[in-house]
Amino acid sequence: MDDTRWARARAQTQRFLPVMALAVVAVLAAACETNLPQSTTVIEGSHNATLWVPYRMVFILAAIVFVAVMALTVIFSITYRERPGRTARQFHGNTRLEIVWTLIPIIIVTLISVPTVNAIVAEAQPIAANALRVDAIGHQWWFEFVYLDEKVTTANELHIPEGREVAFNLKSVDVIHSFWVPQLAGKTDMVPGHVNDIKFTALRARPEPYLGQCAEFCGTSHANMRFRVFVHTEADFAAWLKSAAANGANPASALEKQGQEIFMRSACIGCHTVQGSAAAGKVGPDLTHVGSRTTIGSGILVNTPETLEKWIANSADVKPGSKMPPMAKSDGGALSKEEITAVAAYLSGLK
Ligand SMILES: [Cu+2]
Incomplete structure (x- = not known):
């Protein structure tokens, strides 16, 4: 490259630096808010708690790999770049390096497999004897919840007790939907003609509901297919169930x-x-x-x-x-x- 092209390349790089810095700041700022209703890193249910272990490990390892690869790319690009008076260098074949970068992924995958297998085993356990059994049925574009042992049916608002397992049969009457309450459990598909299952225990009762959302594109109003999960104390849940099992109220006016x-x-x-x-x-x-x-x-x-x-x-x-x-x-x-x-x-x- 001649000197004019070098100068132009440097000027272009300098012009983009503030934009790149701004983009990095924006990404970091977006990561500051951690308690968003759709954050899967807020652990409020047993299903999320189980998944969080491999999730966190994969995230940390991926971050280390990302930073290492990016850092080496930048270092090599600068150190071995073409510049006035020197041509770029290329290397071919290095047995020791090839052994190292084959071993590193093997170690990473082996590390990840341990909590992954643990989570699979934990999720495959049979449902608890005192579990609340619920059919969750996807419709275009709403959720139906049928409490199997209580003969109660609701729509779009699910009420469950804290500290007790809830076992769902996931179904669909039309197209594929997906059951997802980011802070509690999911995602698991609701497939027409096939029953999937998911079970979880909500860790604590709280006044504000958890937000749920269909997580599989299912047509025009997919984005408007939401639901809420209210987690009650056992006593409040029993009271809710009793009122939900009653007949519709008579007109009062x-x-x-x-x-x-x-x-x-x-x-x-x-x-x-x-x-x-x-x-x-x-x-x-x-x-x-x-x-x-x-x-x-x-x-x-x-x-x-x-x-x-x-x-x-x-x-x-x-x-x-x-x-x-x-x-x-x-x-x-x-x-x-x-x-x-x-x-x-x-x-x-x-x-
Ligand atoms: Cu959907």
Whole structure:
């Protein structure tokens, strides 16, 4: 290279240095926040605790390899580079070096295999005798949870006790979904026509729920397919289970009564269940206690009478691709604003 090209190369490198420095700072700053709801390094469940051991080891070893390879690349690029008065150097064949860089990966893989095999064995244990057994079923685009021994069905909000194993059968009624609660467990696919399983014990009860998310692209509203996991003390969980097993509440006001009448004579009852009523559909979420949920639309809207009205009027407006058609009268005509308000009041009252 002549001197002008060297000068140009140096100027270009210097121009990019601040940008590269900024990128490094941005990456480091992003790593400062560690308690994000979707962080898999926050260990709140036994499944994550088991996986954390090999996960951490692989991460540390990969980081060491990355830094070593990058450092050597930079050192060699500078030391043996072409520059005025000297040509770049190439080396061929070195038996000692080749033995070293064959042995290093063998040692690394052997180290990783120990906690990996331990984790596989730990996960393959049979489910505990006192485990809570739940069918988790993926739908486009929501989650259904059926408590097998308690005959309780919920949607998008899972309630479990702390310190007790929960054993899930993972299923799907349409396409492949994936069950993932980053701080507790997952990901494991929910495959149509095949039952997968996952089990975990939540380590502690806490007031705020854990966020769950479908982790396998499943169509238009995949990103809107979320759920929440509430971890209770054993006593609070027993109380929740008791209320969840009860029939849908009776309307408490004239408006709720009017809403119930409209609901029961509409197409709603072909898809939704309200236990203890004529509504026994199995296509959409069980609505027996929909009023007690914190969110609607598979975790995308806070549950209020106003958001319920929005959802009933046209769910696809808030959740693209939603399979629930706008609510209509039995003759197919659209509901009036007042009728929608009444139905929302009825559903809000289903605590
Ligand atoms: Cu999905």
